[in-house]
Amino acid sequence: MKKKYVVVGVGGRARFFYEAIVRDFQETSKLVGFCDVNQTRMDYANSVLEERLDYHKVNTYKANEFEVMIEKEKPDVVIVTSIDRTHHNYIIRAMELGCDVITEKPMTIDEEKCQAILDAVERTGRKLRVTFNYRYAPHNTKIKELIMNDAIGDVISVHFEWLLNTEHGADYFRRWHRDKRNSGGLLVHKSTHHFDLVNFWLGTTPDTVFAMGDLSFYGRENAEKRGVEQFYSRSHGSEIAKNDPFGLDMASNPYMKAMYLDAEKEDGYFRDQSVFGDGISIEDTMGLLVKYKNKAIMTYSLNTFLPWEGYNIAFNGTKGRMEVKIVEMSYVNSGGDVSLEGALQESSIIVYPMFDAPYKVDFEQEEGGHGGGDPILLRDIFAEPEDDIYNRAASHIDGALSIMTGIAGNKSLRTGMPVRVDDLVRFK
Structure with missing residues (x-):
């Protein structure tokens, strides 16, 4: 049925x-x-x-x-x-x-x-x-498989660097996400993907989080340092915005015009606010130190104004090291074909055994957004379910554990102190 x-x-x-x-x-x-x-x-x-x-x-x-x-x-x-x-x-x-x-x-x-x-x-x-959906991306599933199969032994530390570029990264500062009351900031809204991947790959959960971050690139307070001399509140109707590489022309994009520009009359939501305007309460530069229940540690950074989109990861284990580089297609949310959002452009997985020669790991790539994970996720949700040795389907517990790293990070930003996840929420 x-x-x-x-x-x-x-x-x-x-x-x-x-x-x-x-x-x-x-x-x-x-x-x-x-x-x-x-x-x-x-x-x-x-x-x-x-x-x-x-x-x-x-x-x-x-x-x-x-x-x-x-x-x-x-x-x-x-x-x-x-x-x-x-x-x-x-x-x-x-x-x-x-x-x-x-x-x-x-x-x-x-x-x-x-x-x-x-x-x-x-x-x-x-x-x-x-x-x-990132759990289902073939390269991320391959990382899980390698760790499960003991390719580098027990993972003791992870260095995880995520880069958002000046197309996709800037977009969070134009729309409702710019208000932390709406989104929890990027440590929650965006980084939930990344923190879930680490929980998924390592088979563990976060224990203690210490964070630092600031609004260092975008925002009115940084406009002069970025060379911004003339201000506008939103792109639509602004002559200044036409020459601004951070401006957003919704009128020329049929998707955005229909979904947002034509809909403004009902709720007053402006999708194209200036990234160097007032009212931004989220960070654009973030760094975390996380200790997990299995004693592994992670250093993590997220920056939102870089020249390319993707991530670098290094796993250090008891039997070697694994290095991963992923480059994704940049996009503006809702600006076109959703199947291409975050599509994979370049990938590299290299394993460095402790006492053997390094080797590159290949994997079968699938077309589609989020590194090819989107179509696999959709089949898992809406088609007849199949057995999955990687257990990629995420429950409410997985959802909670991923956001709690970012929520603990937000509290650490406010207090300047390390925060234990178990002090914030009870898992029965």
């Missing part, structure tokens, strides 16, 4: 899910409803279904009609892709109303909301899944 799905929050990331359901998985899945604060955006989503995917329109519901939607559509699963600070509301209420939930990362943004979700899963017995 087909599972029925509804989607809450129909911005850019929602397209990834609803397009896949109606394009590739109609044998197992049925899309029955949209819910959002903005009717224009839901109407656009329905136009995508009708005009591009030859599917019928689905019923739409405003955010205050969420419970009405559940009662009328009777979905099996609610897909939550709304603004991060609202995830917990929809996750908890959906489970209380008898639905399972699939949520976009991050699961939520702070320890109180995280605890409320954990308690709701325990109370209702419903299933909650977090969509960590």
